[in-house]
Amino acid sequence: MRLPRFLTPRTLVSAHCDLPCGVYDPAQARIEAESIKALAEKYQASSDPEFRTRALIIKEQRAELVKHHLWVLWTDYFKAPHFEKYPHLHTLFNEATKLAGAGGAKGSADPEVADRLLAKIEEISKIFWETKQA
Amino acid sequence: MRLPRFLTPRTLVSAHCDLPCGVYDPAQARIEAESIKALAEKYQASSDPEFRTRALIIKEQRAELVKHHLWVLWTDYFKAPHFEKYPHLHTLFNEATKLAGAGGAKGSADPEVADRLLAKIEEISKIFWETKQA
Amino acid sequence: MRLPRFLTPRTLVSAHCDLPCGVYDPAQARIEAESIKALAEKYQASSDPEFRTRALIIKEQRAELVKHHLWVLWTDYFKAPHFEKYPHLHTLFNEATKLAGAGGAKGSADPEVADRLLAKIEEISKIFWETKQA
Amino acid sequence: MRLPRFLTPRTLVSAHCDLPCGVYDPAQARIEAESIKALAEKYQASSDPEFRTRALIIKEQRAELVKHHLWVLWTDYFKAPHFEKYPHLHTLFNEATKLAGAGGAKGSADPEVADRLLAKIEEISKIFWETKQA
Amino acid sequence: MRLPRFLTPRTLVSAHCDLPCGVYDPAQARIEAESIKALAEKYQASSDPEFRTRALIIKEQRAELVKHHLWVLWTDYFKAPHFEKYPHLHTLFNEATKLAGAGGAKGSADPEVADRLLAKIEEISKIFWETKQA
Amino acid sequence: MRLPRFLTPRTLVSAHCDLPCGVYDPAQARIEAESIKALAEKYQASSDPEFRTRALIIKEQRAELVKHHLWVLWTDYFKAPHFEKYPHLHTLFNEATKLAGAGGAKGSADPEVADRLLAKIEEISKIFWETKQA
Numbered sequence: 001m002r003l004p005r006f007l008t009p010r011t012l013v014s015a016h017c018d019l020p021c022g023v024y025d026p027a028q029a030r031i032e033a034e035s036i037k038a039l040a041e042k043y044q045a046s047s048d049p050e051f052r053t054r055a056l057i058i059k060e061q062r063a064e065l066v067k068h069h070l071w072v073l074w075t076d077y078f079k080a081p082h083f084e085k086y087p088h089l090h091t092l093f094n095e096a097t098k099l100a101g102a103g104g105a106k107g108s109a110d111p112e113v114a115d116r117l118l119a120k121i122e123e124i125s126k127i128f129w130e131t132k133q134a
Numbered sequence: 135m136r137l138p139r140f141l142t143p144r145t146l147v148s149a150h151c152d153l154p155c156g157v158y159d160p161a162q163a164r165i166e167a168e169s170i171k172a173l174a175e176k177y178q179a180s181s182d183p184e185f186r187t188r189a190l191i192i193k194e195q196r197a198e199l200v201k202h203h204l205w206v207l208w209t210d211y212f213k214a215p216h217f218e219k220y221p222h223l224h225t226l227f228n229e230a231t232k233l234a235g236a237g238g239a240k241g242s243a244d245p246e247v248a249d250r251l252l253a254k255i256e257e258i259s260k261i262f263w264e265t266k267q268a
Numbered sequence: 269m270r271l272p273r274f275l276t277p278r279t280l281v282s283a284h285c286d287l288p289c290g291v292y293d294p295a296q297a298r299i300e301a302e303s304i305k306a307l308a309e310k311y312q313a314s315s316d317p318e319f320r321t322r323a324l325i326i327k328e329q330r331a332e333l334v335k336h337h338l339w340v341l342w343t344d345y346f347k348a349p350h351f352e353k354y355p356h357l358h359t360l361f362n363e364a365t366k367l368a369g370a371g372g373a374k375g376s377a378d379p380e381v382a383d384r385l386l387a388k389i390e391e392i393s394k395i396f397w398e399t400k401q402a
Numbered sequence: 403m404r405l406p407r408f409l410t411p412r413t414l415v416s417a418h419c420d421l422p423c424g425v426y427d428p429a430q431a432r433i434e435a436e437s438i439k440a441l442a443e444k445y446q447a448s449s450d451p452e453f454r455t456r457a458l459i460i461k462e463q464r465a466e467l468v469k470h471h472l473w474v475l476w477t478d479y480f481k482a483p484h485f486e487k488y489p490h491l492h493t494l495f496n497e498a499t500k501l502a503g504a505g506g507a508k509g510s511a512d513p514e515v516a517d518r519l520l521a522k523i524e525e526i527s528k529i530f531w532e533t534k535q536a
Numbered sequence: 537m538r539l540p541r542f543l544t545p546r547t548l549v550s551a552h553c554d555l556p557c558g559v560y561d562p563a564q565a566r567i568e569a570e571s572i573k574a575l576a577e578k579y580q581a582s583s584d585p586e587f588r589t590r591a592l593i594i595k596e597q598r599a600e601l602v603k604h605h606l607w608v609l610w611t612d613y614f615k616a617p618h619f620e621k622y623p624h625l626h627t628l629f630n631e632a633t634k635l636a637g638a639g640g641a642k643g644s645a646d647p648e649v650a651d652r653l654l655a656k657i658e659e660i661s662k663i664f665w666e667t668k669q670a
Numbered sequence: 671m672r673l674p675r676f677l678t679p680r681t682l683v684s685a686h687c688d689l690p691c692g693v694y695d696p697a698q699a700r701i702e703a704e705s706i707k708a709l710a711e712k713y714q715a716s717s718d719p720e721f722r723t724r725a726l727i728i729k730e731q732r733a734e735l736v737k738h739h740l741w742v743l744w745t746d747y748f749k750a751p752h753f754e755k756y757p758h759l760h761t762l763f764n765e766a767t768k769l770a771g772a773g774g775a776k777g778s779a780d781p782e783v784a785d786r787l788l789a790k791i792e793e794i795s796k797i798f799w800e801t802k803q804a
Contacts, residue, residue, distance in 0.1 A: 075499040094477060
């Protein structure tokens, strides 16, 4: 079980650029996915065609950011021992990034799809924080 | 005084794209600034010219991201009533973004400069979370 | 009153990247805002849904560029003494960037909104050129 | 001598954007990786510090493009049945993108590292074309 | 059936970044143009307004990439002697990039327009490969 | 002969995005080239390796922007009748963009190279303003 956020020391948070600096945080993907959910809700609540077009433009960008942040975690943070310990981790990331793409949050403006994406990110986040405390 | 993170309901977190979706989070700027600090420390600890050049390339990008995330908060999240309640808020953002630029984290590879940037972001973050709970 | 453009020596124009190089010019924001106005006019004059969608896509990008160019001026060009001399300068930039965002040129395809954005940029430009000649 | 273009059937090439359009081609990653190899060779052959710094700047960008093109193939092109048929495919992509990153072509200016990256991309390419002809 | 990769000599392929690395390949523009054609076909075949908006968003990006890849070939690969030997080369590139823009693949979702763009790229490609073998 | 800037009505300035909006202005390329010149001067005047590396990083970006702004003018603004009237216009743009690239302002940190680039842009600008008044 993942420890609540407030019990995870901030100094553990490290590297997300590709020097690598060692600062990674699944919050980056989560924040963009929360944005997607809010966009989808506002899209559904509106009947203004200009607003709806703008919502789709921005949702496309946010979903691309979700994919990028998840790809970075998958390639740059997680190492061979992690993939051995969590054998479904590859599949989890593949499904999560697919859920941010055409078959998920890009292709759909349904807030429920965004919820499923958020749930996948939460699963990844849980594993991430477990590995940080190992 | 800012409430500890674990007491701030997640549903309050909202909008950071410019629909607006209503999801903003100063953590975006903070994570990039933590990356800058780690880059600066690795830069100082290394004598490999290739590594040091790469650190400067990446630090430049991360510092630009800090500026961008802060600018978004300043323009898109904070409204006139906030600026009335916190009269130094304009100056605070102006100084924070300057600290991420040429006169700060871009121009210097000193981890202490990154610390000052992180402190400014923390000040902004504190005000941000106060306004979220108002 | 701002001096007409042809009386402002070109050698005064300086710095807009973050070395800093010292070449700044509010014309960068103005050209993008003029583009937004033209896009809005063409949007209103057209009934072709493909054309209108493309106009919204491009307007979104141009408005983001306006925000970026203004943010760079606010953070990188203007210094503490400027903000003392022009106490409303923070508010002016905050309003101008808001006018380029969701509550302005991004959120609306009304050419009149683009006109208001252009007027704000002109106010900034006037102060900018005054400070270049001081 | 190069074989004439008209002998390579065009209809096999398909989809790489996230509509999805259905046009994917590992050549995109390969071309960037060939660029990295050439950059590394020129870097090693030069003693001009300006040239070498520019080579590192550009290599960083090209390596990021390799990662991106590979991530797109992994998430958007390959589906569950492919991963069942090629059980090492996840690992192959994870290793290939790591080889384009800090532990590979980003972190090293050794042409031999670029060769290893090219070999990984060739492995992926082989599987890709097998699946296209199935 | 596709010809095996090993029959197309790799050493002919050269430079596309601006070090320059010497690796250029018109395939980069062609792949994006094929994507545009597929997008246009899917756009025409769909009556879902969300899907159609997404197709226009992505087509705009792909068309910009076509322009960029062609501009790089025109400026960075082709030299004065090439323009002497192929006097219509300037016009060919100018027309091809226009065909990727507002008067072509950006402005139209007609697959036939994408076909004309592909034909222009093929003309450029033919000349490109002639010069590589000279 | 080109009319001085102050005699060219602002309403003539039009289109630079690819809707097209009709707002073009060679000032965009010129401002970036002025930045390159300033960067080169500061590079030559400094002996600080960090500062010099940063100058090269930023110069690379600015030179890319010069190329982009010029390419947009060449493809999107200038039409067949212009190329007939100014037969050297293709060559002028090809040389100008080459001067912003590896064989010019990217490859060299010599301010004199930036001056040659600025002179080419001025030649283009002169023709541009002639055609706006025709």
